[in-house]
Amino acid sequence: MSPDLSARAVDARELMDDPEADQRMLERTYLRFELVNRVVSRPGALYRRDIRPRARQRPLRILDVGSGGGDLCRGLAVRLRRDRLDADITALDADGRATRWAQAHDGGAGVRYRCALTAELVRDGEVFDVVLSNHLLHHLEPGELQQLLRETRQLVGEGGVVVHGDIARSRTAYALFAASTLPFSRNLLAGSFIRADGLTSIRRSYSPRELVAVAPPGWLVRRRLPARIELRWDAADA
Numbered sequence: 001m002s003p004d005l006s007a008r009a010v011d012a013r014e015l016m017d018d019p020e021a022d023q024r025m026l027e028r029t030y031l032r033f034e035l036v037n038r039v040v041s042r043p044g045a046l047y048r049r050d051i052r053p054r055a056r057q058r059p060l061r062i063l064d065v066g067s068g069g070g071d072l073c074r075g076l077a078v079r080l081r082r083d084r085l086d087a088d089i090t091a092l093d094a095d096g097r098a099t100r101w102a103q104a105h106d107g108g109a110g111v112r113y114r115c116a117l118t119a120e121l122v123r124d125g126e127v128f129d130v131v132l133s134n135h136l137l138h139h140l141e142p143g144e145l146q147q148l149l150r151e152t153r154q155l156v157g158e159g160g161v162v163v164h165g166d167i168a169r170s171r172t173a174y175a176l177f178a179a180s181t182l183p184f185s186r187n188l189l190a191g192s193f194i195r196a197d198g199l200t201s202i203r204r205s206y207s208p209r210e211l212v213a214v215a216p217p218g219w220l221v222r223r224r225l226p227a228r229i230e231l232r233w234d235a236a237d238a
């Protein structure tokens with residue numbers, strides 16, 4: 001039976017956020033993020049729309065906030081290399097378990113992994129051309145969300161863009177994820193938090209209308225397929 005999805009389940013907690021979470025399950029979750037992101041997050045579209053055109057003009061500095069297993073950064077590094085474009089990519093996560101795992105699985109992609117909050121990068125005066133996040137917004141409390149938006153906006157330089165991608169909460173998104181992951185729960189996804197946390201994530205996620213209501217001036221909400229949402233700040237629109 002589907003839970004009530006009429007409002008965000010702000011009290012629901014993801015198992016991977018527990019500091020005492022089983023290490024092997026956590027590591028298997030980082031490993032499987034890549035597969036999930038390939039199917040639901042459409043990193044190729046982000047690359048073609050926001051990254052490649054900028055990278056054709058100059059070497060880019062890219063920041064992924066809440067990078068988890070680091071697969072999006074590694075995927076971007078591969079795409080950029082394939083297109084003979086230059087970029088310096090930083091994968092940032094507040095959880096040292098994530099950055100340690102991602103660093104150990106870089107596989108020659110050349111991504112920098114850093115365990116820190118965006119506030120530290122702002123203090124250090126760091127500037128990026130593209131700041132992105134994936135599946136991070138729904139994790140945050142309201143004050144943390146506003147802080148993230150303020151700080152990621154501060155971290156982009158001239159001509160830069162911030163793209164926070166996440167799930168758009170809906171009954172369809174929940175039903176599709178539940179049905180499509182069920183056959184894999186005893187094999188491919190076994191021993192990971194992917195299915196349980198994915199369902200919790202959808203319950204915690206914003207609808208487009210809710211995100212519009214909390215977005216500060218200058219930020220745009222875009223619906224994307226499948227059941228995706230983007231919160232964007234683009235210097236070109238400002």
Ligand SMILES: C[S@@+](CC[C@H](N)C(=O)[O-])C[C@H]1O[C@@H](n2cnc3c(N)ncnc32)[C@H](O)[C@@H]1O
Pocket residue numbers: 033034037065066067068069070092093094095098116117118133134135136139144
């Ligand atoms: C659901 S995971 C998503 C990981 C990755 N972006 C992906 O799409 O597979 C959310 C990640 O955000 C990290 N996180 C949560 N709050 C954060 C914050 N305020 N700053 C940086 N990372 C944060 C968590 O540690 C976790 O690794």
